[in-house]
Amino acid sequence: AQKVTQAQTEISVVEKEDVTLDCVYETRDTTYYLFWYKQPPSGELVFLIRRNSFDEQNEISGRYSWNFQKSTSSFNFTITASQVVDSAVYFCALSEVGDSWGKLQFGAGTQVVVTP
Amino acid sequence: SAVISQKPSRDICQRGTSLTIQCQVDSQVTMMFWYRQQPGQSLTLIATANQGSEATYESGFVIDKFPISRPNLTFSTLTVSNMSPEDSSIYLCSVEDFGGVTANYGYTFGSGTRLTVV
Numbered sequence: 001a002q003k004v005t006q007a008q009t010e011i012s013v014v015e016k017e018d019v020t021l022d023c024v025y026e027t028r029d030t031t032y033y034l035f036w037y038k039q040p041p042s043g044e045l046v047f048l049i050r051r052n053s054f055d056e057q058n059e060i061s062g063r064y065s066w067n068f069q070k071s072t073s074s075f076n077f078t079i080t081a082s083q084v085v086d087s088a089v090y091f092c093a094l095s096e097v098g099d100s101w102g103k104l105q106f107g108a109g110t111q112v113v114v115t116p
Numbered sequence: 117s118a119v120i121s122q123k124p125s126r127d128i129c130q131r132g133t134s135l136t137i138q139c140q141v142d143s144q145v146t147m148m149f150w151y152r153q154q155p156g157q158s159l160t161l162i163a164t165a166n167q168g169s170e171a172t173y174e175s176g177f178v179i180d181k182f183p184i185s186r187p188n189l190t191f192s193t194l195t196v197s198n199m200s201p202e203d204s205s206i207y208l209c210s211v212e213d214f215g216g217v218t219a220n221y222g223y224t225f226g227s228g229t230r231l232t233v234v
Contacts, residue, residue, distance in 0.1 A: 035222055047222035102147050106158045
């Protein structure tokens, strides 16, 4: 069963618009980690953020912000004032503990297209 | 944070042949992971490689098709054997990257090997 759902396949915005990427996860563990990665057209995976299950504080880093809500099992990502360089595929991922430690379970990804 | 050198970056191979992908990490790591990303798809874990023990494979992946070596704490190889066009994918290695005292650590990935089988 899919444990990480990114329902948005592609989002197209015009530069300077805000864009929010949804991520819904499923786990029975009480301790787990959530991640966001960016994959630009060049193909490498760029780490953006890790959030552990005990830390529900929202995070802001420059134009990026994350909203973690355990009550709805969501970890959404917002890019404010988008730029063309933000065009990429963004992946949300889940890491559980125990025997699954270290194994990232990725969502399907959301393609973000920012046009000038 | 850890730096991973992955080789080759891309290759075009004939069906029925094998390709070995290498990952070199600039620091010692306990666990290394190998992922596959099929065209237009997400990443799927192939196996976990620990130094000194057999790799652990995920459902759908077998050692005969994807043999892995982990001779030391900084190096691993993944071989894609008896290739078919369905093996055309990006293959990535990954390590857990504590990156010092910062709480915001993640898993660092190699730059990927883009494999095309013809």
